[in-house]
Structures are given as C-alpha cells and as structure tokens.
Amino acid sequence: MNNRLRELRDRHSWSQGELADRLDVSRQTVNAIETGKYDPSLPLAFRIAKLFHMSIESIFEPGKG
Amino acid sequence: MAAMAIYVIIMMMIWPLARAESNVWLKAVYALAPVPPMIYVIWLMAQRIMRSDELEQRTHMIGLGVSAAVVSVISLISGFLAAANVLTLDATSTILLWIFPLLMFTYGGVRTYAARRYGSSGCEEDDAMPLYIRFLVVAGLFCAIGAYIYFHAHDERASSFALGMASALVVGAIYFAVRRWRKRRAVE
Numbered sequence: 001m002n003n004r005l006r007e008l009r010d011r012h013s014w015s016q017g018e019l020a021d022r023l024d025v026s027r028q029t030v031n032a033i034e035t036g037k038y039d040p041s042l043p044l045a046f047r048i049a050k051l052f053h054m055s056i057e058s059i060f061e062p063g064k065g
Numbered sequence: 066m067a068a069m070a071i072y073v074i075i076m077m078m079i080w081p082l083a084r085a086e087s088n089v090w091l092k093a094v095y096a097l098a099p100v101p102p103m104i105y106v107i108w109l110m111a112q113r114i115m116r117s118d119e120l121e122q123r124t125h126m127i128g129l130g131v132s133a134a135v136v137s138v139i140s141l142i143s144g145f146l147a148a149a150n151v152l153t154l155d156a157t158s159t160i161l162l163w164i165f166p167l168l169m170f171t172y173g174g175v176r177t178y179a180a181r182r183y184g185s186s187g188c189e190e191d192d193a194m195p196l197y198i199r200f201l202v203v204a205g206l207f208c209a210i211g212a213y214i215y216f217h218a219h220d221e222r223a224s225s226f227a228l229g230m231a232s233a234l235v236v237g238a239i240y241f242a243v244r245r246w247r248k249r250r251a252v253e
Contacts, residue, residue: 025118028185032120037183041119 006034072102128176200238207231
C-alpha cells in the first residue's frame with residue numbers, strides 16, 4: 001500500500017517522533033508506515049486521517065498487485 | 066534486570082542446596098526458588114507487550130509464534146528419537162530445564178529479526194539506562210558472584226561459568242556501546 005504520510009508530516013514540519021506522539025504509537029511504527037514496510041490497522045488509519053483532516057483514501061492507496 | 070539478577074543469584078547460590086538437602090519440603094523450596102523471579106519477568110514482559118503499539122505487538126506475536134513452533138518441533142523430534150531409543154534423554158530434569166531458555170532465546174532472536182524487517186532495531190533504547198550500561202552492571206554482578214563462589218564455596222566450575230557469562234556480557238556491552246556511538250555520530 002502506498003501512502004502520503006511523509007509528505008503530510010513534512011508539510012506540518014513534524015519529526016517522526018512528534019507525529020508518533022500525536023498518534024500514540026512508537027517512532028518505529030511511523031517510520032515503518034512511511035517506508036511502506038507496514039500497513040496500519042484500520043483504527044490507526046482513521047487516527048491518521050483525523051489528525052490531517054483528510055479521508056483515509058486520500059492518504060492511503062492500494063499498491064500494485 | 067533486578068529480577069534477572071535475583072534469578073542468577075538464586076540459581077548459583079540457593080538452587081544447588083536442593084541436591085544436598087534431605088528434608089523433602091526444604092528440598093522443594095530450594096528447587097523452586099528460581100520460579101518466582103522468572104514469573105515476575107514473564108509478568109513484566111506481558112505488561113510491556115500490553116503497553117506496546119500495534120506494530121510492536123505484531124513483532125512480539127511473530128516472535129512468540131515462531132519460538133513456540135521451533136520448541137514444539139524440537140521437542141517432537143527429540144521425543145520420537147528418544148521413544149525409538151535412538152537418543153537417550155534425561156527427561157526428568159535436564160531437558161525440561163532447557164525448554165524455557167530455548168523458548169526465550171528463539172523469541173528474542175525472531176522478534177529482533179521481525180523488528181529489523183519493519184525498519185527498527187528490535188532493541189530500541191527507549192528507557193533511561195543505555196543497554197551497554199545494563200550489560201556492564203549484570204557483568205559486574207556475575208563477576209561478584211563468581212568471585213564469591215571461588216573464594217567461599219571453592220567451586221571452580223561454577224565460578225568459571227559466572228566469569229564466562231561476565232565476559233560474554235562485556236562483549237555485548239562493547240557491541241551496544243559501539244552501536245550507540247555510531248548512531249550518535251550518524252545523527253551529528
């Protein structure tokens with residue numbers, strides 16, 4: 001799954017740690033989502049969407065295959 | 066760490082008394098003395114897993130699942146070979162004692178591997194005390210126990226084991242200290 005998390009984080013000038021604190025997850029989780037190594041659960045995806053005032057599908061999109 | 070230190074002290078200084086004790090109840094107390102600190106460690110691990118986020122819980126789950134599978138397969142293979150008299154196992158003591166350490170060792174290794182796959186180190190230093198300091202403290206503890214056993218109990222085998230463990234921990238401390246130094250250098 002592809003996502004725009006890094007772009008959105010950069011737009012707010014937040015570090016991975018700051019974003020992690022706002023989402024109540026570890027910095028490693030934010031890093032894994034940004035690098036596409038981990039797809040978040042639905043509740044976490046909703047928290048991310050709510051934080052950036054966007055819909056889930058505008059942040060996450062299905063990858064190839 | 067305190068629980069593990071107590072466990073080591075008990076294993077090296079109290080548990081051996083069980084073999085020499087003639088009273089059955091006292092023998093059982095000595096023999097089961099290492100169990101409470103281990104249960105405390107398991108409880109601490111459970112608390113840590115409960116507090117962790119979804120990615121960390123996934124890596125814990127992978128570690129526990131793979132370690133359970135590995136230990137089960139090894140037990141099954143050993144059991145079949147022992148039942149067919151191909152392998153002689155001292156099932157009443159030695160083998161049972163190895164199950165838990167094997168489970169924990171496999172769990173730690175697999176969890177670290179899974180965490181690395183997701184881009185973290187598997188043993189992040191989130192707590193106040195750096196890992197290399199912890200390793201050095203436990204190494205010092207092993208040294209003290211080894212010295213005590215050597216000078217008071219005159220058990221060269223046990224003291225050699227303790228000093229060997231201390232040496233291995235010092236090597237681990239050097240590894241984590243170098244890794245920490247390299248990480249800090251990379252950040253600067």
